[in-house]
Amino acid sequence: MLDLLVIGGGINGTAIARDAAGRGRSVLLVEADDLASHTSSASTKLIHGGLRYLETFDLRLVREALVERDVMLRAAPHLIYPLRFVLPQAPGTRPGWMIRAGLLLYDTLAWGTALPRAARVDLGPPLKSGLTRGHAYSDAWVDDARLVILYALDAAQHKAEIRTRSRLASAVREGDAWTATLANGEQVRARALVNAAGPWVEDVLRARLRRNAGSHVRLVRGSHIVVPRLPGQTDAYLLQQPDGRIVFAIPYERDLTLIGTTDTPVDDPADATASDAEVAYLLAAANRWLARPLSHADVRHRFAGIRALHDDGRSTAQTVTRDYRLELDDEGAPLLSVFGGKITTARALAEAAVDRLGWGKGWTRSAILPGGDLGMPFDAFLQQVRTRWPALGEARSLRMARAYGSRLAAVIGRGLGEELGGGLTAGEVRYLRDHEWARTPDDVLWRRTKIGLHTGADTAARVAAVLEG
Structure with a gap:
């Protein structure tokens, strides 16, 4: 019998599987699709305290997230790195005193953490001429889907079993355990779920466990667009909008900019397609600030994720808390349900979840994620990679060093093989298939990497052939 069955292979499920397995528990995680195939690959890709959450007085959440920001920077220095954010000011936006007070509070809540404090900055391209006043502060960037993979890898290294394309059909309490039936008819028993x-x-x-929830979620779609890199952009921008919202414009991949997000209430968890209206909103939001306006023709890619926010009764999607709630049903074998949460605080959520099950002492706060044991600053590690494997080239060496960290030697040691497009090789695809649960071209091109942004159907066909070989 298992100790724990985890339903869901997103950021929270994989983090919980990792934490429980590291406490010596036997764990099975089942995911109906691919790891990070939904919300956890469709975020704004930030590890941050959430500056805008100060306006809704979520001070405890901001403080926890800022502490977790430092935990994550230490845990995965190859994958997570500091990024400067510039907040320009203009007439009609939040007044300067409010911005300064908010940033002072943000810095105060970040007391004891490592990133630079906020400062006044001069503005220039790509913003409109005449915009001269702004402030800068620091948070961090992450490849969200790869972070999920790192949690899953660490869970597996601690003897957890990770099963993708494995849907839970139903589960019932029988005595002191759960009996779960998977879509393929297999049954598993676990002491907790x-x-x-x-x-x-x-x-x-409701449908698979026949239980009622005390808590509820608000489903909110967050949509993003990807455009060519804004001229001269090195920093991320927080662009204030007339409706009071903030839209990010973030340097993305090697030559792109990510713009997002929206807060659109939806009823269907599968309604995760960025609408034309949302694309138009994001273009208009950016163009209020940019010297060179963007058009629909500039949109290289659009994507959306459904955020399952814990419904705290607030009136608008924008103001609903980004905090999480853990609901424990212990009338028999324990059932713990996770409502809400965010990429930044997934580790802390997992620690709290396994604590609620009463299973030993937490261990992940000081633990390094797979690939994170560089033994040196990332820039020095990257230079070492380029010296050791010059054939990788500048762009590919950076991408692979970021993705795999100290595990890169194991990837390259298998041989790179045939070039498939966009810097991807057959050897890397086989590694992702054999060690990171990749089964389809989308798994490889959009979640294990973002090479789908730079390639087309021909590369997808080559990847499919390698995966089947």
């Missing part, structure tokens, strides 16, 4: 199904958390409770 965690429902980390994200936007589907209530559906799992």
Whole structure:
């Protein structure tokens, strides 16, 4: 019998599987699709305290997230790195005193953490001429889907079993355990069950577990667009909008800019397609500030994720808390359901979840994620990579050093093989298939890497052939 069955292979499910397995528990995680195939690959890709959450007085959440920001920078220095954010000011936006007070509070809540404090900055391109006043502060960037993979890898290294394309059909309490039936008819028994199904958390409770939830989620779609890199952009920008919202414009990949996000209420967890209206909103939001306006023709890619926010009764999607709630049903074998949460605080959420199950002492706060044991600053590690494997080239060496960190030697040691497009090789695809649960071209091109942004159907066909070989 298992100790724990985890439903959901997103950021929360994999983090919980990792934490429980590291406490010596036997764990099985089941995911109906691919790891990070939904919300956890469709975030704004930030490890941050959430400056805008100060306006809704979520001070405890901001403080926890700022502490976690430093934990994550230490845990995965190859994958997570500091990024400067510039907040320009203009007439009609939040007044300067409010911005300064907010940044002072943000710095105060970040007391004891490592990143630079906020400062006044001069503005220039790509912003409109005449915009001269602004402030800068620091947070961090992450490849969200790869962070999920790192949690899953660490869980597996601690003997957890990770099963993708493995849907839970139903589960019932029988005495002191859960008997779960998977879609393929297999049955497994576990002493406890965690429902980390994200936007589907209530559906799992009602339809598959026959339980009622005390808590509820608000489903909010966050849409993004990807455009060519803004001229001269090196920093991320927080662009204030007339409706009071903030839109990010973030340097993305090697030559792109990511713009997002929206807060659109939806009813269907599968309604994760960025609408034309949302694309138009994001273009208009950016163009209020940019010297060279963007058009629909500039949009290289659009994507959206459904955020399952814990419904705290607030009136608008924008103001609903980004905090999480753990609901424990212990009338028999424990059932723990996860409502809400965010990429930044997934480790802390997982620690709290396993604590609620009463299983030993937490261990992840000081632990390094797979690939994070560089033994040196990342820039020095990257130079070492380029010296050792000059054939990788500048762009590919940076991408692979960021993705794999100290595990890069194991990837390259298998041989790179045939070039498939966009810097991807057959050897890397085989590594992702054999060690990172990649089964389809989308798994490789959009989640394990972002090479899909730079390639087309021909590369996808080559990847499919390698995966099947």
